[in-house]
Amino acid sequence: MTNQAIGHSHAKIILMGEHSVVYGQPAIALPIPKIDLNVKIVEKNIGIFLNSKYYVGDINNIPNDLLGIKNLINDTLHKLNKEASCFEMTIESSIPSERGMGSSAATSVAIVKSLYNYFNKPLDKDTLLELSNIEETITHGNPSGLDTATAGSDNPVWFIRNRVLNEIDFNLNAVLVIADSGIKGRTDIAINYVKQQLTHKNKETMESIKHIGELVTKAKHDIENNNPCELGLLMSENQKELKNLKVSNDKIDELVEIANRNGSLGTKLTGSGLGGCIIALAKDMNDAKTIENALLKAGALETWIQPFN
Numbered sequence: 001m002t003n004q005a006i007g008h009s010h011a012k013i014i015l016m017g018e019h020s021v022v023y024g025q026p027a028i029a030l031p032i033p034k035i036d037l038n039v040k041i042v043e044k045n046i047g048i049f050l051n052s053k054y055y056v057g058d059i060n061n062i063p064n065d066l067l068g069i070k071n072l073i074n075d076t077l078h079k080l081n082k083e084a085s086c087f088e089m090t091i092e093s094s095i096p097s098e099r100g101m102g103s104s105a106a107t108s109v110a111i112v113k114s115l116y117n118y119f120n121k122p123l124d125k126d127t128l129l130e131l132s133n134i135e136e137t138i139t140h141g142n143p144s145g146l147d148t149a150t151a152g153s154d155n156p157v158w159f160i161r162n163r164v165l166n167e168i169d170f171n172l173n174a175v176l177v178i179a180d181s182g183i184k185g186r187t188d189i190a191i192n193y194v195k196q197q198l199t200h201k202n203k204e205t206m207e208s209i210k211h212i213g214e215l216v217t218k219a220k221h222d223i224e225n226n227n228p229c230e231l232g233l234l235m236s237e238n239q240k241e242l243k244n245l246k247v248s249n250d251k252i253d254e255l256v257e258i259a260n261r262n263g264s265l266g267t268k269l270t271g272s273g274l275g276g277c278i279i280a281l282a283k284d285m286n287d288a289k290t291i292e293n294a295l296l297k298a299g300a301l302e303t304w305i306q307p308f309n
């Protein structure tokens with residue numbers, strides 16, 4: 001029988017704390033299991049063949065912007081002592097790319113899982129994250145590791161760079177509306193943009209980063225104690241700080257405003273920004289539907305509703 005294996009992962013949403021998490025502040029993120037990605041490996045005679053939306057062919061001829069994937073496959077094979085392997089790898093994804101939903105992190109996580117499954121090797125969480133971050137580092141420069149941690153987790157994540165990685169006790173009676181602005185956002189550009197502001201010792205940027213960390217810490221308390229109204233206020237304050245970091249844009253601001261006018265308890269961009277998605281916190285499913293309809297009417301490309309319980 002032909003040897004074959006699957007690796008599975010999903011989209012992620014950062015509830016609060018993007019960008020500041022790169023500088024050691026805490027962040028809270030959620031896996032979105034219904035938006036997912038599968039990597040399938042089937043044994044083949046010659047070389048490594050990649051079959052994806054972006055590139056079909058031998059991985060040795062992969063275009064430069066996908067070099068991270070080639071390195072990830074090679075490094076994982078090296079770790080597994082299986083450098084001389086031959087197979088076809090097929091990537092199928094329903095995660096929109098460059099929309100702040102972690103499509104590249106989900107790809108990395110599923111590639112590593114598929115290779116470990118293919119060679120029947122046990123995979124612990126630390127190895128999964130260490131390998132998955134190889135591609136993220138090549139693609140994004142200085143990632144915090146939050147995206148891969150969330151793509152590799154079945155539960156919400158409370159994350160502090162290089163220190164703590166555990167799951168948060170979600171006790172929230174509310175519903176999240178996710179809306180795609182239709183504008184692509186590039187994580188590498190957004191991360192560099194914030195970095196540049198910090199390199200120039202912009203005092204306001206430093207204060208915003210610290211303040212976001214404080215908001216996230218308060219948010220954890222509100223999530224664990226079922227205070228959706230307070231959480232919504234914190235999300236809106238987080239959005240103000242993301243605007244100060246200049247990673248919002250006109251379309252995002254417009255969608256945030258519309259969600260707030262239609263009953264959202266708090267709304268912000270999610271992910272690296274400069275495009276991508278917004279998230280709005282709704283009291284219940286009825287309010288979520290009202291917000292969703294208003295956002296679609298205002299030109300949101302796609303929406304998803306995610307209850308917390």
Ligand SMILES: C[C@@](O)(CCO)CC(=O)[O-]
Nearest residue numbers: 018019143144146271272
């Ligand atoms: C902008 C950022 O905070 C989240 C991107 O999804 C970058 C990172 O954490 O690596």
